[in-house]
Amino acid sequence: MKQLNMSRQISVFLLFSLLTIMLGACGSSVATNSTGPTVAANPSAADNAPTTSTGAMSAAATSAAATSAAVTSAPATSMAATSAPATSVAAASAGPTSKPAPTLTPVPLIAQPAGSTKITFWYGLTGANGNIIRTLVNKYNSSQSKYYVEAIQQPDYDATITKFNTSLAGGDLPNVVQVYDIGTQRMIDTKRILPVQNFIDQEKLTLVNDLEPAVARYYTIGGKLYSMPFNSSAPVMYYDRNAFKEVGLDPEKKIWTYDELLDAAKKLTKKDASGKIIRSGIDFTLYSWIFEQELATQSALFADPTNGRESRATKVVFNNDAGAKWLAFLKQTVDQGIGRNIGRDSGTTNGAVRDANFVKGDAAITFNSIAALRGYINGAKTSGKVDVGVAYLPRPAGAKGGVIIGGASLWITDQGTAAQQAGAWDFVKWTSSAEVQASWSSNTGYYPIRKAAYDVQVMKDTLAKYPQFGVAVEQLRATEATFPTQGAVFGTFLQTRLAIEAAMEQFMTGKVADAKAALNDAASKSNDALDEYNSTQK
Amino acid sequence: MSIKAGDQEAARGNSQLQVVVAGGAAIAKKSKREWQEFGLACLYMSPAILFLVAFTYIPFLRSVWLSLFVTTPQGATARFNGISYYSRIFNLDGSGRSEYLKSILTSLYFALLVVPLGIVFALGLAQLATLKVRAIGFFRTVFTSSIAISVASASVIWALIYSPTTRTTQWIIDLLHLNAASLLQHSGTALLAVAFVTTWTALGFNFIVTLAGIQAIPQELYESARLDGASGWKAFRYLTLPLLTPTLLFLIVINTIQSFQAFTQFNVLIGNEGPDGSTNVFVYSIFTAFWKDNRYGFASAMSVVLFLILLLLTFVQYRVLDRRVHYQ
Amino acid sequence: MSTSNAPTLHELDAPQPGVGAVLRNGLLYVVLGFVALLVVLPLLFALSLALQGPTLSPSLLPDFGKLDWSSFGQVFREEPNLSRWIVNSFVVSVVVTLGQLVTSALAAYALALMKFRGKIVFFFFFLGTLMIPWESTIIPNYLTITRLGWKDSYQGLIVPFLAGGFGIFLLRQYFLTLPYDLYEAAVLDGCGHGRFLWSILLPLSRPALGTLAVYTFLNSWNQYYWPLLVVDSPEWRTTQIGITAFRSSEITVYNLQMAATIIVMLPTLILLVLGQRQLVRGLTAGALKG
DSSP, X not given: OHHHHHHHHHHHHHHHHHHHHHHHHHHHHHHOOOSOOOOOOOOOOOOSOOSSHHHHHHHHHXXXXXXXXXXXXXXXXOGGGGOHHHHTXXXXXXXXXXXXXOSOOOOOOOOOOTTOEEEEXXXXXXXHHHHHHHHHHHHHHHHOSSEEEEXXXXXXXXXHHHHHHHHHHXXXXXXXXXXXGGGHHHHHHTTOEEOHHHXXXXXXXXXXXXXXXXXXXXXXXXXXXXXXXXXXXXXXXXXXXXXXXXXXXXXXXXXXXXXXXXXXXXXXXXXXXXXXXXXXXXXXXXXXXXXXXXXXXXXXXXXXXXGGSSSXXXXXXXXXXXXXXXHHHHXXXXXXXXXXXXXXXXXXXXXXXXXXXXXXXXXXXXXXXXXXHHHHHHHHHHHTOOOEEEEOOOBOTTOOOOOOOEEEEEEEEXXXXXXXXXXXXXXXXXXXXXXXXHHHHHHHSOBOSBGGGGGSHHHHHHHHXXXXXXXXXXXXXXXXXXXXXXXXXXXXXXXXXXXXXXXHHHHHTTSSSOHHHHHXXXXXXXXXXHHHHHHTOO | OHHHHHHHHHHHHHHHHHHXXXXXXXXXXXXXXXXXXXXXXXXXXXXXXXXXXXXXXXXXXXXXXXXXXXXXXXXXXXXXXTTHHHHHHTTOSSSOOOHHHHHHHHHXXXXXXXXXXXXXXXXXXXXXXXXXXXXXXXXXXXXXGGGGSOHHHHHHHHHHHHSTTTOTTHHHHHHHTOSSSSGGGSTTTHHHHHHHHHHHHXXXXXXXXXXXXXXXXXXXXXXXHHHTTOOTHHHIXXXXXXXXXXXXXXXXXXXXXXXXXXXXXXXXXXXXXXXGGTTOOHHHHHHIIIIISOOHHHHHXXXXXXXXXXXXXXXXXXXXXXXXXXXX | OOTTSOOOHHHHTOOOSSHXXXXXXXXXXXXXXXXXXXXXXXXXXXXXXXXXXXXXXXXXXXXXXXOXXXXXXXXXXXXXXXXXXXXXXXHHHHHHHHHHHHHHXXXXXXXXXXXXXXXXHHHHXXXXXXXXXXXXXXXHHHHHHHHTTOTTSHHHHHGGGSOOHHHHHHHHHHHHHSOHHHHHHHHHTTOOHHHIIIIIIHHHTHHHHHHHHHHHHHHHHTOOHHHHHHOOSGGGOOHHHHHHHHHHHTTTOHHHHHHHHHHHHHHHHHHHHHSHHHHHHHHHHHTTTO
């Protein structure tokens, strides 16, 4: 019994020490509120339709830095400038003396004015990007009094489309919903969509002509623009200009072939005496999105027929030479000890490891979305080693294709009254205006969907500040309009992405020696799922 | 609410009771009283029945129903599919693809890692915790501490322990010459790494059960064993261990079932089917089909299979528990 | 937990007074201390990282000269929803616990002390729920909750868990151990079922109720799979979903990640320290459900 008492006493002591820790924490946090900014070197882009929450959220962290940068660059016209919380985001680049400010405090939405028609809007971006959306919505709501947009955050893109589908039966649909690129076919298949083309035709707008052509192409199916692009991105190759100069490579070269890149990576790789890699030539994750892009650079189709653009895609065909070539290239870098496979991207935090390696200068080259640019630049500033350069995605010699856009678009549903549908379109149309897009782009790192946005001063300032950004736009515009570069649409894209990443892994780890064989397996799994999906659609 | 309603009912039943006690035991009255008692019992059980029917039985039957259909992404049945999902799972459909069987085997393998590890650790800790020294209670609290730590919290912590950035487990990677950035990214170590986390989170529970088992062994047995010259290892091997068998069997069954249901640690630490699918346990396969692929019919078929597997294990569990009662 | 229970082998080798015994004891403490350290090492690791400030390359041990406690305060500012998550978890766990106590006590009472035809049917009805794993019902449950529009709501997080076979059998078992005379005496005194249950049986069953309460609370607090499905917006997350989501969004901010995790672990750690006995009994019994 005595020992029992003792254990009680010790337990109480433990409890008290825990409480002390808590109190100590609060106390000292008040005392030392200038311990430096939180590390913002988290430029995992994943804006191009992250397949899991992880991706979406790391993208948010990226733009935390991005927001602040934009705010300092163009405070007068910036969207974020209209909202106090968003402007208080501390720039990671502002040096260690700046106050750590909340990056995630949600921007409060203004209340619904009496007499206005309510429009519900689901969005899947989180963190700072989500906040910029909320700021936008506030701006729209205060710009007119007829409609009131209620913005409702979803955990990520995946959850948004899952919830949208399961809500179909219950009838509790939003009027406007933000859905990622690869959800396009599934959204059409819900049969609850009002194509934005209808509204455009009704109002005889010429807006489509001013859309970034590659973006408009992506969201046009069967000649109809189904949804309004909102946040668009594109993949690029990031490289450390300092490292390139150090080993005598041309830091201005924009287009690299696989072979050239292998040579470059060899030069860039630094090893210590024991043969351990200190700086790897290329760090990459096994990322289906980039794989899809490499098919496009080689003008290879992803799905048949015609990437699902003219009629419903009936099978995937990514198990072609183009896909095998990309896998072989990645494998070569690892086999030659000049590249590192950081692991599968979807559903993991490996993207963050890749990003951290790049901004710390531990890897000279990596592949990611252009939306990661600001995160990379800010992270590089923190580490002080890396000068971020942007180039086209590499391609085999002679490849003539280009890249596919990524990101998300806004869909209008047939939910609600005619007034609500009209309001939904009014809001969507507003988000696509040059001014809003310029501001959105300047605050986030996505590129504007409107060509006219480049004439807006904020956008000009942003391009001046981030000249690397121009490379992504240039690459996009250099892309020829073909079915391969238009991107595939089919109902089970997410499953296919997971299957591709699994296949990439099998090949990279040597479990399947032949790249084609690994891809064949992924394709047959994907086709099973696609057959089943198509069979449920009439 | 229901308690009050029950009170009134009870008051009525009670007056009946008194009548009976008073003497008039007519058969008709008896049967009426029985019906009243029945109604009252139903009333008492009704909240539990309501919730269990609504959230256990009906959903379960719907799972079985859905498993026979191809479903739309909205979760509605699209076309009858018979048992082809089941034959797909067990690779009886002639496709030659056995990833779901493999997934079940991965679950089994995971259990085979988690259960022995957990029990050996628990035995060791429990032996230590029976030491007769001052402040042993403190150490017992420490050994129990992981009970209070959720699998999600533990996974978040261990994700950092395994992370290449903290380099905490780099020495293992170097030692084994693994070609991977972390233990979670190598097909040979990933499942083991998750199993280790699982063992840690289960440690507190396994420890406390084992300790209770050891403490239940009568002291006299040890005294007589000592007189026979058996002490230390011998006493442990020939006395503690056999007498602890029921407890250990109990732990084996519990841990096996729990490891079959493990999901959180896989979702947090791995987030997909793992390197070469090496951590794709069955529950995670279900999650993928359900949540990522929105194939509700197929996921339902898998969840019914999981039910059958667990039923088998539960059956074993009750057998073991019966024996446990006989032992004591 | 009392050591007045049967001592074991080692206790029989009780330390004799003398230098050897002191040495032996010292050695035992070293061993115990070392093992205890190993067991809590992950927790210390978490604390260590929480105290290292924002760094991309944390080390195993913090610099004890300048421990940075600010992360514990900062995390509340970085993630303003953190306190909301804790409130959510508390509300959900408390209501689920109360609900289970009520539904289980009522059903267990009927099963244990009332005589009625077809009892065996009900008995197996409840027993059957123990056989059905939660994972086998989760898909239809998810579809139902979505259709009811109960995502992002307390009812979505709570209602499916308001009754459980385990609680019913735990209490039934306990009620059966109480002397039946008690019931007969009460009946003779003119006491109805409701009053007997409320004013006699339940007060007597406090240990079992406590066990069920602690077990249910802990299980509910630590839930992950279900809230992951039915929670969309950040403010409706429970602590478990919150910290894993926070980890994903602040993947490189190790100190905040760990601070958030430690904060979220505190309530159950405190529960362990305060209610260790109930907790232990609950978990030991709770293992039956698996």
